[in-house]
Amino acid sequence: MGHSSATTFRGADVDLEMANQIAEAMQALATPSRVLILARLLESSCSVTELAEAVGMEQSAVSHQLRILRLLRLVVGERDGRNVLYALHDSHVGVLLEESANHVAHLRLADDEAAFAE
Amino acid sequence: MGHSSATTFRGADVDLEMANQIAEAMQALATPSRVLILARLLESSCSVTELAEAVGMEQSAVSHQLRILRLLRLVVGERDGRNVLYALHDSHVGVLLEESANHVAHLRLADDEAAFAE
DNA sequence: TGCACGTATGAACAACCATTCATGTAGTGT
């Protein structure tokens, strides 16, 4: 049951097409609003209105961003009465978010060490 | 010697400031040119001119993007005579790239399964 | 010192994008 690549990742494998796909996918996390939306959905799936007030955006803006995240296969929406319940597309999205957060934490750590040295 | 967070990642930890930081960091991977540059540097460090012809961009464009990647702490540059040798800032950047590539591979896999089912 | 090479940077421009506003569509209850 592996979803991780068995072979070690080499930069030479990244051709122009793959670079485009990676860039397109990563653009999903390139805006604070989408990060907030995904982070909220990582906690639990919820409706658009809940999402809107959770992240402090207008409903329309949230719907627009959800559309993008849907097309990028990061979230899925399912009707439930008048509401549409959104959820992360799969667990791998959570991994991506976590790795990103891990990265910024890594940077902050380096900052602290630099401040310590001066 | 852990650089991975010990506690499990929760979406509730992501406030507005952290979302901004994550988004800013992930914007580095949100363009094909930068992905190609990072992928090339993952293979080995090299000069700006080498980088330019490796990814098929003009030297000026590469320098501009390198400046961004430098500010985001994803690469480091060191003078060597007339050249400036660029390298990934640390190994964690490679992890980020790999995880991104992993994600798109995951998507392609899902596509294949969908085509299989129809 | 002068020149060539490698790199960085500022300005300009075109393309892209996130948000807002207005409006449309779908579902629920009366």
Next chain:
DNA sequence: ACACTACATGAATGGTTGTTCATACGTGCA
């Protein structure tokens, strides 16, 4: 059918950004 709620979408827009062109800076060499 009507009203109301929840969500989606098109157009307009202000802001951002990647690239190009021109030019400046730094370095080694003759």
